[in-house]
Amino acid sequence: MKYTEVIIEIPEIEIDACCEKLTNLGCSGFIIENESDFKEFLENNRQYWDYVDKELEDSYSGVSRIKLYLEDGSEGEEMLRAIEELYPVITNTVDDSDWENNWKQYYKPLEIGEKLLVVPQWEEAEEEGRVKLILDPGLMFGTGSHATTRMCLKALEGFAATGKTVLDLGCGSGILGIGALVLGCDSAVGVDIDPKAPDIVMENAALNAIGGDRLKVYAGDIIGDASLRKMLGGGYDIVLANIVSDVIIPLAPHVRPFMKENGVFITSGIIDGREDEVCAAIQSAGFTVEAHFHEEEWHCFLCR
Numbered sequence: 243m244k245y246t247e248v249i250i251e252i253p254e255i256e257i258d259a260c261c262e263k264l265t266n267l268g269c270s271g272f273i274i275e276n277e278s279d280f281k282e283f284l285e286n287n288r289q290y291w292d293y294v295d296k297e298l299e300d301s302y303s304g305v306s307r308i309k310l311y312l313e314d315g316s317e318g319e320e321m322l323r324a325i326e327e328l329y330p331v332i333t334n335t336v337d338d339s340d341w342e343n344n345w346k347q348y349y350k351p352l353e354i355g356e357k358l359l360v361v362p363q364w365e366e367a368e369e370e371g372r373v374k375l376i377l378d379p380g381l382m383f384g385t386g387s388h389a390t391t392r393m394c395l396k397a398l399e400g401f402a403a404t405g406k407t408v409l410d411l412g413c414g415s416g417i418l419g420i421g422a423l424v425l426g427c428d429s430a431v432g433v434d435i436d437p438k439a440p441d442i443v444m445e446n447a448a449l450n451a452i453g454g455d456r457l458k459v460y461a462g463d464i465i466g467d468a469s470l471r472k473m474l475g476g477g478y479d480i481v482l483a484n485i486v487s488d489v490i491i492p493l494a495p496h497v498r499p500f501m502k503e504n505g506v507f508i509t510s511g512i513i514d515g516r517e518d519e520v521c522a523a524i525q526s527a528g529f530t531v532e533a534h535f536h537e538e539e540w541h542c543f544l545c546r
Contacts, residue, residue, distance in 0.1 A: 243313065245313060247309060247311055247334040248310050249331060249332040254306040260308055267325065269321065272308050273310070275309065280299075350365065355392075358421060359372040359373065359374050362376075363449050374450075377420075377449065385415065388540075392537065394482060394508055398482070401479070401506050402421075403427065407477065407479050408422040408430040409432075411433055411482065416447060416457075423456055429458075431474060433464055434459075434461060464496060465493055475500075481501055483497070507545040509545070511540070
């Protein structure tokens, strides 16, 4: 189905009044975009990232607008004319297939390290001597295309093997835990603060013929929930944490109890400028950093 995208550029102070007028016309489902809201969102959620793409920030610079979408047809045309009597608008024609499928062009099969081939579920790809990991990249963070995920998977290759157990803290899409399983590990457990994570991870696991007998996923706050840490237990051969520095630092003291005596801790998501701070926190938690990887502006530590 085709839609008309209607964009009303308007001073921030007038947004509420504009929305009220549009509602009175019978419009609904507004998208409000403005620079101050974007900056406030970043500030209030800083714990979830160390880096925001400059192109994304620039796209909100000076922005104050309302977007809405009208179905193609006589009713939509009539509504558009009514809106145009109130405000100057910018219009674009879009198709619902644009929203549903156009983003897929950016995800192609990706070779990672010496063993893995990460394949979007809609793509066909031959392994050619690699282990295939099928993923739906549209669900949560963790597609293999980001440097932090690549570094974790490359480091994981050297330790994943039959008989090994894995704990993934901040599992996102599940790519690391699923990667460990397709590389031969016996079982994996994932945890993420996002309550949607368990369903999403298990959907990705099912794409790789992995079920609940080998992979368990929980939603919760590892740092703040002692009962969750107790439930997860210990004895893991490999612990993974691809998150951000502001989470890795307070998480580090809780990691050792999850591990076997000779286990390995692989952590990434550390932006340039934070690596020394994170390294110090990891060492204070009793770890030795055995390897330090660096790709683009990101860092990954392999610790014991």
